[in-house]
Amino acid sequence: MNTLENFQNKDTGLLLQRLSISVLILFHGIANLTSNYSFIKSLLNGIGIPEFVAYSVFIGEIIAPILIIIGWRTRLASLALAINMLVAILMAHTSDIFTLNQFGGWGIELQGLYLFGAIVIFLLGAGKYAVSSTSKWD
Numbered sequence: 001m002n003t004l005e006n007f008q009n010k011d012t013g014l015l016l017q018r019l020s021i022s023v024l025i026l027f028h029g030i031a032n033l034t035s036n037y038s039f040i041k042s043l044l045n046g047i048g049i050p051e052f053v054a055y056s057v058f059i060g061e062i063i064a065p066i067l068i069i070i071g072w073r074t075r076l077a078s079l080a081l082a083i084n085m086l087v088a089i090l091m092a093h094t095s096d097i098f099t100l101n102q103f104g105g106w107g108i109e110l111q112g113l114y115l116f117g118a119i120v121i122f123l124l125g126a127g128k129y130a131v132s133s134t135s136k137w138d
Helices: 002-008 012-034 038-046 053-070 074-094 109-124
Strands: none
Touching: 012 053, 012 074, 012 109, 038 053, 038 074, 053 074, 074 109
8 A cells, every 4th residue: 555645635835725715815915904895996997897896805805715625515606706806916917827937927826826726626525624514615
């Protein structure tokens, strides 16, 4: 028997994935909250969308990460986070999609990490270390 086979634990990996993506995006949400979403409001004004729409980011960067962390309706929350990140990429980072940064990394690697991390959580669910695991949205 392979020693690594004994060490594999999908549920622990899912918990680590949930925590890492959610805690890190939560920092962005708190920063946006303390700035009253001013940057997002300016982006929306620039394309003719009312400023109040900026507060929908609260769902994607505060509410969804908290739900993902605790493991309640994790798939639904990760879908909200993925949509939030896709919109952020399309609104603020479109010019960086096909670029490399000064270190040779993808121009939107952080946004991509959040987007694809949220998609992974959506596809795999919360695992057993979650508040709820009975709904198809967990």
